[in-house]
Amino acid sequence: MATRTEDGVARGGSLARVLVYGLLLLAAAYFLLPLYVMLTTSFKTLGQISGGNLFALPAPFSLTGWQQAWSSACTGSDCTGLQHYFWNSVAFTVPAVLLSTAFGALNGYVLTKWRFKGSEIIFGLLLVGTFVPFQMFLLPMARVLGMIGLDNSVAGLTLVHSVYGVAFTTLFCRNYYVAIPDELVKAARIDGASFISTFRYVILPISTPILMVCVIWQFTQIWNDFLFGVVFTSGDAHPITVALNNLVNTSSTGIKRYNVDMAGAIITALPTLVVYIVAGRYFMRGLTAGAVKG
Amino acid sequence: MAVLNIENVSKTFGDTRVLEDINIAMAEGEFLILVGPSGCGKSTLLNMIAGLETITEGQITLDGRSVNTASPRERNIAMVFQFYALYPNMNVRRNIEFGLKMRGVAKQERGATVERVAKMLQIEDLLNRKPAQLSGGQRQRVAIGRALARDPALFLFDEPLSNLDAKLRVEMRTEIKQLHQRLATAMVYVTHDQIEAMTLGDRIAVMHAGRVQQLGTPREIYDDPANRYVAGFIGSPAMNFIECELIGEAGDTAVCLTGATDEARLALPSATTERLAAHGARRVVMGVRPEHLVPAAHGSAEAIACRIDVVEPTGPDTYLHTEINAEPVTARCLPSAAPAAGDTVALAVDVERAVFFDCDSEARIA
Ligand SMILES: Nc1ncnc2c1ncn2[C@@H]1O[C@H](COP(=O)(O)OP(=O)(O)O)[C@@H](O)[C@H]1O
Numbered sequence: 001m002a003t004r005t006e007d008g009v010a011r012g013g014s015l016a017r018v019l020v021y022g023l024l025l026l027a028a029a030y031f032l033l034p035l036y037v038m039l040t041t042s043f044k045t046l047g048q049i050s051g052g053n054l055f056a057l058p059a060p061f062s063l064t065g066w067q068q069a070w071s072s073a074c075t076g077s078d079c080t081g082l083q084h085y086f087w088n089s090v091a092f093t094v095p096a097v098l099l100s101t102a103f104g105a106l107n108g109y110v111l112t113k114w115r116f117k118g119s120e121i122i123f124g125l126l127l128v129g130t131f132v133p134f135q136m137f138l139l140p141m142a143r144v145l146g147m148i149g150l151d152n153s154v155a156g157l158t159l160v161h162s163v164y165g166v167a168f169t170t171l172f173c174r175n176y177y178v179a180i181p182d183e184l185v186k187a188a189r190i191d192g193a194s195f196i197s198t199f200r201y202v203i204l205p206i207s208t209p210i211l212m213v214c215v216i217w218q219f220t221q222i223w224n225d226f227l228f229g230v231v232f233t234s235g236d237a238h239p240i241t242v243a244l245n246n247l248v249n250t251s252s253t254g255i256k257r258y259n260v261d262m263a264g265a266i267i268t269a270l271p272t273l274v275v276y277i278v279a280g281r282y283f284m285r286g287l288t289a290g291a292v293k294g
Numbered sequence: 295m296a297v298l299n300i301e302n303v304s305k306t307f308g309d310t311r312v313l314e315d316i317n318i319a320m321a322e323g324e325f326l327i328l329v330g331p332s333g334c335g336k337s338t339l340l341n342m343i344a345g346l347e348t349i350t351e352g353q354i355t356l357d358g359r360s361v362n363t364a365s366p367r368e369r370n371i372a373m374v375f376q377f378y379a380l381y382p383n384m385n386v387r388r389n390i391e392f393g394l395k396m397r398g399v400a401k402q403e404r405g406a407t408v409e410r411v412a413k414m415l416q417i418e419d420l421l422n423r424k425p426a427q428l429s430g431g432q433r434q435r436v437a438i439g440r441a442l443a444r445d446p447a448l449f450l451f452d453e454p455l456s457n458l459d460a461k462l463r464v465e466m467r468t469e470i471k472q473l474h475q476r477l478a479t480a481m482v483y484v485t486h487d488q489i490e491a492m493t494l495g496d497r498i499a500v501m502h503a504g505r506v507q508q509l510g511t512p513r514e515i516y517d518d519p520a521n522r523y524v525a526g527f528i529g530s531p532a533m534n535f536i537e538c539e540l541i542g543e544a545g546d547t548a549v550c551l552t553g554a555t556d557e558a559r560l561a562l563p564s565a566t567t568e569r570l571a572a573h574g575a576r577r578v579v580m581g582v583r584p585e586h587l588v589p590a591a592h593g594s595a596e597a598i599a600c601r602i603d604v605v606e607p608t609g610p611d612t613y614l615h616t617e618i619n620a621e622p623v624t625a626r627c628l629p630s631a632a633p634a635a636g637d638t639v640a641l642a643v644d645v646e647r648a649v650f651f652d653c654d655s656e657a658r659i660a
C-alpha cells in the first residue's frame with residue numbers, strides 16, 4: 001500500500017521500508033565489519049587473538065602491534081618495521097602526484113585554449129593511454145629505466161607513476177577546461193598576459209575542484225600501487241605496499257602475528273584515507289563541475 | 295593617417311573561406327560598425343584586428359604599422375566581449391587593473407586609474423565585488439571599464455549589448471555613444487542589430503557571406519543601398535521588393551504595378567530611366583521603403599488600389615500589409631488615417647526615392 005508523504009512522493013509501506021533499511025544496513029555491515037575486525041585486532045595481544053572471539057573488543061588494550069609494525073617487524077631479512085618503506089612511498093608518491101597533476105593541468109590548458117594543428121590527435125593518443133593496462137608498461141618501462149639509470153630507485157618510480165598518470169590528469173583537466181569560455185583567455189591575451197601568466201592568474205585560480213580530483217585520483221593510484229613497486233624496485237627501495245606484503249608473509253617464529261599484520265595494513269591505508277577526508281569535498285564538486293555553467 | 299587600415303584581407307579556416315577581400319580604412323576618432331547576420335565573419339574580422347586570429351591574406355595596419363605578426367599585447371587595442379569575459383576569481387578592481395598589471399604599471403598608478411575609470415562608469419561601489427555578484431548590466435560596465443583602463447588607440451566591441459534585456463540595451467547604447475564622444479578614440483563595434491548600427495555608427499560596414507557589401511554613413515546605407523541585400527537588411531520594417539515590368543522608351547519609362555484590381559502605370563524620374571535604359575533589362579525589382587508607400591492624396595492619377603490584409607499599429611505609425619504584383623508589401627500611414635482590415639485603399643509610391651535592382655544579380659541598377 002502506497003501512502004502520500006509530506007513531500008508528495010509516494011513511498012512503499014512499512015514492509016518495503018524495512019526491506020530497504022535492512023538491505024542498507026547489511027551493505028554497511030559488509031563494508032564496516034572487516035574494518036572493525038582490523039581495528040580491534042590491531043590493538044589486541046597475541047594471546048587474546050589466539051584464544052578469544054574475533055569480534056571481541058581488545059582487553060587488555062595493547063599498542064604492541066602498532067609499535068612492531070612501524071619499527072621492528074621483519075619484512076624479509078630486514079627487521080625495522082614499515083617506517084622506512086612508508087617514507088619511501090611518501091618520497092615518490094608526493095612528487096609523482098604533484099608532477100602528473102601539474103602536467104595534466106598544463107596539457108588540458110593547451111589542448112583547450114591554445115589549440116594547434118594536430119592537438120586533437122595528441123589528445124586522442126593520450127586518451128588511449130588511459131585504456132592501456134598497467135601490465136603492458138612493465139617490460140618497455142623496465143628497459144627505459146635501465147637505460148637512463150633509474151632502475152631500482154625512488155626517482156624511477158616517480159617517473160613511472162608521473163608518466164602513467166599524465167594520461168588521466170590530462171583527460172580530467174581537459175574536460176574541465178573545455179567548459180571554461182575561450183573568451184576568458186582572449187580577454188587575458190588582450191590584457192597583455194602571456195601563455196604562462198594567463199594560466200597562472202586566470203586559469204589556475206578557478207581550477208581547484210579539478211586539481212583536487214587529480215590529486216585524489218593520483219594519490220590513490222600511486223600510493224596503492226603494488227605492481228610497479230614490486231617490478232621496478234627491490235630491497236631497500238620497495239614502496240610500503242610491497243613491504244606490507246613481505247611483512248605479512250615473513251614470520252620468524254612461525255606464529256602468525258595478526259595484530260602486527262592488521263596494524264601494518266592500517267598504516268598502509270591511512271594516507272589515502274586522510275587525502276580523501278581532506279580533499280574529498282572538492283571531489284564530487286570537481287566531477288560534476290562544467291555540467292552546469294555557473 | 296588612418297588609425298586602422300584593413301587591406302585585401304581574407305581568412306580561411308581549413309577549407310572554408312569565411313572572409314573575402316575586406317578593405318576598410320578608419321579615420322582618427324571614428325565610430326565604425328560591422329553589421330551583418332550571425333556567421334558572416336564579423337567576430338573573425340574583429341579577432342584578426344585584435345591579433346587573436348591569424349591573417350590568411352592581406353594586411354592590417356594600426357597607426358601606420360603593419361601588425362600582421364604582432365601579438366595582441368603588442369597592439370595598442372582594448373576589447374569588450376559579448377559574454378563579458380570577466381575573470382571570475384578577481385574582484386572588479388583587480389579585473390580592471392589586470393591589463394595594467396600585466397604591462398608592469400606601478401601599483402599606485404593602477405589604483406589611480408581604477409578610481410578614474412570607476413568614476414566615469416559609476417561603478418565605484420562595486421569595486422570589491424566578484425563578477426558573480428553583479429547583474430548583467432553591471433558586468434558589461436566592468437568589462438567596458440577594463441577596456442578603458444588601458445587608454446588604447448582603438449577599442450573593439452563584439453556585440454557587447456546582445457546579452458542585455460531590451461530596456462538596458464537602449465540605455466547602454468546611449469552611454470556607449472556618450473563615451474565615444476567624450477573619449478574621441480576610434481571604435482570598431484560589431485553587432486547584428488541594424489538599429490544599433492544606425493544609431494551608433496559614423497560609418498557602417500554591412501557584411502554578408504564573408505564580404506563587405508557596402509561601407510558608408512548610415513544615411514548612405516539607408517538611402518542609397520549598394521544592393522538588394524543591404525537594402526533589405528537595414529531598415530525596419532524592411533524595404534518592399536516588387537518585381538515589375540518596365541514599359542516605354544528611355545526618357546519616358548514607367549513601371550506597371552497591380553494592386554487589388556487595375557494595373558497602374560507609374561512614370562519614373564528621368565535620371566532613373568536613363569540608368570535603367572543603360573542597363574537594358576525589361577524586368578527589374580523595385581525597392582520601396584514603407585514610408586515611401588503611403589495612402590495617396592485624393593484623386594491622384596498614379597494611385598494603386600490595394601486591399602489591406604492586416605493593420606499593425608505601433609504607436610507613432612501604423613503599418614498596412616497588402617499585396618502589389620502578388621508580392622506582400624508594407625505601407626505606412628498616420629494612426630489617425632488608418633483604414634480597417636479588408637478596406638481597399640489607394641496607395642502612392644514616392645518614385646523619387648524608389649531604387650531598382652537586377653532580378654538575378656541583385657545588384658543596384660538605379
Ligand atoms: N575557429 C574556427 N574554425 C572554423 N570555423 C570557424 C572558426 N571560427 C569561426 N568559424 C566560422 O566562420 C564563420 C564566421 O564566424 P564568426 O566570425 O564568429 O561570425 P559572426 O561573428 O559574424 O557571427 C562561421 O561560419 C563560423 O562557423
Ligand SMILES: [Mg+2]
Nearest residue numbers: 336337338453
Ligand atoms: Mg560573433
